Amino acid sequence: MIDWVELARSMHGHAGVLAAAALLHPVVFLRPGRPLSRPQRWAVGAGAGMLAAVYASGLALYPGYRERERPALMQQDFPLALWFERKEHLAFVAVVLAGTAALMVLSRRDGSHNRVARWMLGVSAALVLVVAAVGSVVGVWTR
Numbered sequence: 001m002i003d004w005v006e007l008a009r010s011m012h013g014h015a016g017v018l019a020a021a022a023l024l025h026p027v028v029f030l031r032p033g034r035p036l037s038r039p040q041r042w043a044v045g046a047g048a049g050m051l052a053a054v055y056a057s058g059l060a061l062y063p064g065y066r067e068r069e070r071p072a073l074m075q076q077d078f079p080l081a082l083w084f085e086r087k088e089h090l091a092f093v094a095v096v097l098a099g100t101a102a103l104m105v106l107s108r109r110d111g112s113h114n115r116v117a118r119w120m121l122g123v124s125a126a127l128v129l130v131v132a133a134v135g136s137v138v139g140v141w142t143r
Contacts, residue, residue, distance in 0.1 A: 005061075008060075008061060009139065012054060012057045013029045013132060013136060015053075015054045015057070016058075016128055016131060016132045016135070017129070017132050018050070018053045019047065019051040020125045020128040020129050020132065021051055021125075022046060022047035022050050022051070023048070023051060023121050023125035023128065024121070024122070024125045025043055025047065025107075026040065026043050026044045026118075027118050027121050027122050027125070030044075030105070030114045030115075030118035030121070031041075031111070031114060031118075032111070032115040032118075033110075033111050033112065034111045034114060035109055035110055036109070036111060036114075041105060041106055041109075044102050044105045044106065044117070044121070045105075047098065047102070047121070048095075048098040048099050048101065048102035049102075051095055051098045051124070052099065055091055055092070055094075055095045055112055056119040058117070060090075062088075062099055065103055068072055070084075075137070077141065080138060080141060083134050083137075083138070084134065084135075084138045087130075087134040087138075090127050090130060090131050090134075091127070091128070091131045093127060094123075094124040094127035094128050094131065095124075097121070097123055097124040098120070098121060100120060101116075101118075101120035101121045101124070102117075102118045104116065105117045
């Protein structure tokens, strides 16, 4: 029988890693002062949108985690439980950075914000990879 919650958690984690890749892709072509083509602008927006969708799926999964796994995790490995809580905060910061970068890129066609947006997307992608690593450790522990 399929454990739908476990499947959703696995898909959430894999989609998070894909979101990091989707955020890193635009970092390559965001050069200071260079205007972006329409597909490049779409890539920035799509990466930020994908990350927002992954974050929303995590919000949907969180109540079940809080009821089922969190109490045992807090009792048996308190530092790991705190890292999981920090992971949620890092994910929020990543979403805000990616969303702000996308708004900057999509609002100006002249490329004047590219340097800052590139930095924001790179930091966001790095945070997402940290979040994925911590989530993987907690996921293995709770199985």
